[in-house]
Amino acid sequence: xxxxxxxxxxxxxxxxxxxxxxxxxxxxxxxxKTTLDKYVEYWNTGQFEGIEQVLxxxxxxxxxxxxxxxxxxxxFKQYLLKMRTTFPDFHLVIDELIYExxxxxxxxxxxATHSGQGNIPSTxxxxxGKGISVIHFKDGKIKDEWxxxxxxxxxxxxxxxxxxxxxxxxx
Numbered sequence: 001x002x003x004x005x006x007x008x009x010x011x012x013x014x015x016x017x018x019x020x021x022x023x024x025x026x027x028x029x030x031x032x033k034t035t036l037d038k039y040v041e042y043w044n045t046g047q048f049e050g051i052e053q054v055l056x057x058x059x060x061x062x063x064x065x066x067x068x069x070x071x072x073x074x075x076f077k078q079y080l081l082k083m084r085t086t087f088p089d090f091h092l093v094i095d096e097l098i099y100e101x102x103x104x105x106x107x108x109x110x111x112a113t114h115s116g117q118g119n120i121p122s123t124x125x126x127x128x129g130k131g132i133s134v135i136h137f138k139d140g141k142i143k144d145e146w147x148x149x150x151x152x153x154x155x156x157x158x159x160x161x162x163x164x165x166x167x168x169x170x171x
Contacts, residue, residue: 027099028097028099028104031140032099032104032137032140035054035137035141035142036094036097036104036135036142038050039055039142040092040094042080043090044090044092046081046084048077051073051077053141054142055073055076055141056139056141056142056143057072057073058071058072058143059071059073059076059141059142060143060144060145061075061076061079061144061145061147062144062145062146062147063147063148063149064147064148064149064151065151067146069144082118083118084116085116085118086114086117086118086119086122087112087113087114087115087116087118088113088115088116089112089113089115090111090112091110091111091112092108092109092110093108093109093110094106094107095107095109102136102138103134103135103136103137104133104137105132105133105134105135106134107130107131107132108130108132108133109129109130110128110129110130110131111126111128112127113126113127114127114158120158123158123159125157125158125159127153127154127157128157129153129154129157130149130150131147131148132147132148132149133145133146133147133148134146
């Protein structure tokens, strides 16, 4: 009986050690974390202090559904200023990150109120949404971000609807 308990305890310790060593998430290096935190701050404030130390000169922003790259720091700043004009209280929170050398994948949440003027008339409605990003780094800076989110959900939360196309008349 004692040997069975001893074997069980040994097995439990072994499984625990394997689990802890194989499932421990690698920490994000401090310099990468600092760069990412500053990048998120740009999204949340629209203030771009030190952006040349955070983004590569040829930075690319690629968003669903087309993933047509917007290239350069200035286009990124203009995009973000337009977003923050349309949604002045836009707020991004990182929910989860996975880090591997030179890239981060993350799940994020946003909240925002459609209270500013943009491409569509302001509705005053709050939106909440989630998305996924993959960010690549080069020489300690952000090279690109690939964003997948649900724009349709945002539009529905703002009160827009989708109407089915009208059927063609049979001749």
